[in-house]
Amino acid sequence: MLVNGVPGNTINAEDRGLAYGDGVFRTLRMQAGSPVCWERQFAKLQHDCNALKILCPSALVLSSELQQLGKIQPDGIGKIIITRGVSTRGYAPSTQSEATRIVSVTPITAYPADYAKQGVRVHVCKVRLGHQFLLAGIKHLNRMENVLAAMEWQDQDVPEGLLGDISGFVISGTRSNLFMFRGNILYTPSLTRCGVAGMQRDRVMDWAKQHGVACKVADFRMEELVQADEIFLVNSVFGLWPVRELAGYRRTTHPVAWKIQEWLNDERH
Amino acid sequence: MLVNGVPGNTINAEDRGLAYGDGVFRTLRMQAGSPVCWERQFAKLQHDCNALKILCPSALVLSSELQQLGKIQPDGIGKIIITRGVSTRGYAPSTQSEATRIVSVTPITAYPADYAKQGVRVHVCKVRLGHQFLLAGIKHLNRMENVLAAMEWQDQDVPEGLLGDISGFVISGTRSNLFMFRGNILYTPSLTRCGVAGMQRDRVMDWAKQHGVACKVADFRMEELVQADEIFLVNSVFGLWPVRELAGYRRTTHPVAWKIQEWLNDERH
Numbered sequence: 001m002l003v004n005g006v007p008g009n010t011i012n013a014e015d016r017g018l019a020y021g022d023g024v025f026r027t028l029r030m031q032a033g034s035p036v037c038w039e040r041q042f043a044k045l046q047h048d049c050n051a052l053k054i055l056c057p058s059a060l061v062l063s064s065e066l067q068q069l070g071k072i073q074p075d076g077i078g079k080i081i082i083t084r085g086v087s088t089r090g091y092a093p094s095t096q097s098e099a100t101r102i103v104s105v106t107p108i109t110a111y112p113a114d115y116a117k118q119g120v121r122v123h124v125c126k127v128r129l130g131h132q133f134l135l136a137g138i139k140h141l142n143r144m145e146n147v148l149a150a151m152e153w154q155d156q157d158v159p160e161g162l163l164g165d166i167s168g169f170v171i172s173g174t175r176s177n178l179f180m181f182r183g184n185i186l187y188t189p190s191l192t193r194c195g196v197a198g199m200q201r202d203r204v205m206d207w208a209k210q211h212g213v214a215c216k217v218a219d220f221r222m223e224e225l226v227q228a229d230e231i232f233l234v235n236s237v238f239g240l241w242p243v244r245e246l247a248g249y250r251r252t253t254h255p256v257a258w259k260i261q262e263w264l265n266d267e268r269h
Numbered sequence: 270m271l272v273n274g275v276p277g278n279t280i281n282a283e284d285r286g287l288a289y290g291d292g293v294f295r296t297l298r299m300q301a302g303s304p305v306c307w308e309r310q311f312a313k314l315q316h317d318c319n320a321l322k323i324l325c326p327s328a329l330v331l332s333s334e335l336q337q338l339g340k341i342q343p344d345g346i347g348k349i350i351i352t353r354g355v356s357t358r359g360y361a362p363s364t365q366s367e368a369t370r371i372v373s374v375t376p377i378t379a380y381p382a383d384y385a386k387q388g389v390r391v392h393v394c395k396v397r398l399g400h401q402f403l404l405a406g407i408k409h410l411n412r413m414e415n416v417l418a419a420m421e422w423q424d425q426d427v428p429e430g431l432l433g434d435i436s437g438f439v440i441s442g443t444r445s446n447l448f449m450f451r452g453n454i455l456y457t458p459s460l461t462r463c464g465v466a467g468m469q470r471d472r473v474m475d476w477a478k479q480h481g482v483a484c485k486v487a488d489f490r491m492e493e494l495v496q497a498d499e500i501f502l503v504n505s506v507f508g509l510w511p512v513r514e515l516a517g518y519r520r521t522t523h524p525v526a527w528k529i530q531e532w533l534n535d536e537r538h
Contacts, residue, residue: 003282010279013272013371020412021290089375091419091443102282106358130401131435135413142411143289144404150360166400174360
């Protein structure tokens with residue numbers, strides 16, 4: 001782990017990332033010592049920093065730090081946390097506070113191989129995401145809702161939970177974005193009021209564009225979701241997981257999801 | 270500063286307090302080396318830990334740590350942060366994670382003396398608090414909304430901002446609770462959907478009970494607030510500030526607020 005470029009595993013206890021969750025993060029795959037889809041990941045990080053007026057470190061600094069750690073852990077999971085830095089007590093940031101960057105690479109999480117092929121069982125979370133359009137889409141450090149949601153179930157064979165919002169719309173997994181395929185159209189929930197707009201979600205939308213498949217960002221509910229031909233979850237760590245079981249929904253084949261999965265596995269896309 | 274009882278000013282960079290804002294905190298006055306209204310403060314902390322299923326350290330451990338630091342800074346501002354501790358990557362906490370406690374005492378913030386007497390000017394924030402009834406009332410570490418609100422104004426003569434919610438109801442200051450006195454009744458906003466239920470708010474409600482003044486927890490809007498006979502803000506650090514200017518509202522005398530202020534200054538209450 002590198003904290004502001006220096007090897008170490010501690011941060012200042014007065015960092016605003018701890019005090020207020022005042023920062024953003026990204027989790028990404030490393031391959032052969034380098035971050036996968038780095039340009040997209042950095043663009044997301046930069047967007048989120050800008051939205052919160054946090055000074056984003058340069059792409060070069062961050063990618064070289066990931067590569068430095070990638071020498072030890074070439075195919076691990078990279079994580080970048082950028083906080084607004086250290087400040088005195090009080091919500092208003094001091095103008096001179098410098099961003100803190102924490103870069104780490106940890107061993108890859110081993111998931112059962114059948115998750116990616118046969119698909120996963122998904123818990124429907126009781127936690128409902130609140131609306132805050134100023135923070136929606138941003139991968140910020142205020143993630144208590146996700147933590148509470150993840151605490152709802154323990155079943156080892158259920159690797160992800162589905163989150164809806166307080167209006168009853170489907171939003172995402174607890175750590176992944178969601179798509180449904182229905183009547184030859186891909187749908188993914190609108191993330192203007194809550195949720196995190198992950199990098200893998202953009203890539204799926206690009207797949208749709210390149211393959212002449214309509215992809216709509218829309219508001220839809222559980223009743224509509226369980227009528228889907230296919231449902232799948234995506235994130236940068238596990239790639240794509242088809243959903244084989246979710247509330248009343250059951251599927252054993254996932255032809256469209258499998259096609260997209262293959263495309264996503266090619267880093268050039 | 271004491272981190273898990275040990276002098277130091279760093280925490281583990283893998284702490285869930287940083288990763289997800291997965292924790293709670295309290296800010297309190299120290300007087301003659303001891304925390305003011307300690308029983309109330311601890312009860313709040315314990316309540317919040319329980320609500321998030323974080324194991325709360327004992328009152329004895331925390332108060333002795335505050336007193337230890339109070340020897341150096343007898344009349345400072347105490348702060349306690351309790352996080353769910355260190356865990357591996359992922360929202361679901363590992364069952365074995367032990368809470369992290371960070372106890373600090375810093376010098377008191379010097380505010381102009383007239384804030385407490387003549388009252389303060391208050392900025393009306395554009396940020397609107399989102400609703401999340403699972404977190405409402407809790408002083409957790411997910412405070413991006415408060416940070417964004419506090420970034421809205423720079424005027425040194427405006428020490429606090431007013432927060433409303435996404436439904437247009439008045440909720441609180443960015444770091445204080447709000448009361449309005451109108452037609453011999455005290456009103457304070459309902460905090461079941463958002464906001465932080467501070468200790469000083471409870472004390473004001475106790476004052477009302479003891480003095481035969483009706484105190485109602487209610488939903489009200491800006492239009493009603495600016496019709497108030499008096500408005501005041503309370504927290505554990507500054508005590509009570511009458512409001513002398515807020516949008517269309519102007520007052521130069523604050524007889525009820527002054528009475529409550531005097532009562533609050535007596536620690537035995």
